[in-house]
Amino acid sequence: MRRYEAWSVPRAAEIIAREKHRPGAALPILHAIQETFGCVPEAAVPMVAEALNLSRAEMHGTVTFYHDFRKSPPGRRVLKLCRAESCQAAGGDALAARAEEKLGVEMGETTADARVTLEAVYCLGLCHSSPAAMLDGHVFGMLDERKLDALVKEAQA
Secondary structure, eight states: OOOOOOOOHHHHHHHHHHHTTSTTTHHHHHHHHHHHHSSOOTTHHHHHHHHTTOOHHHHHHHHHHSTTOOSSOOOSEEEEEEOSHHHIIIIIHHHHHHHHHHHTOOTTOBOTTSSEEEEEESOOSOGGGOSOEEETTEEEOSOOHHHHHHHHHHHHO
């Protein structure tokens, strides 16, 4: 399980200062902030916007456009289900509904005990093995109900 730092304006400013001179710095900064704090807190948006001479609206649009950025830290484990066309065509919709039912959360939410965050991802590069999922960075293909149930159980352990 990854441990994240508590939100800190000075720590965020340090990250921004370190990354702001890179070409296309917005995404590297946002990724570094999320890697540090587990999410991109709302308070980080105006800080990044000011550092890059962008409007808050532009930065908010960037954060909300990319599905990978979170507004709150994830649970102990993160289960990502592929929602791209190939996985949908291979039964991914039913598996997503099953995962939501088993975990008692909707896509993008974290269980009440903070054990598991269920997220949609829009391609894991396993189209030849659809439907696919990722649990804590490890990919799994050719999912069926049995394999999904095992992943959910592992995530809850």
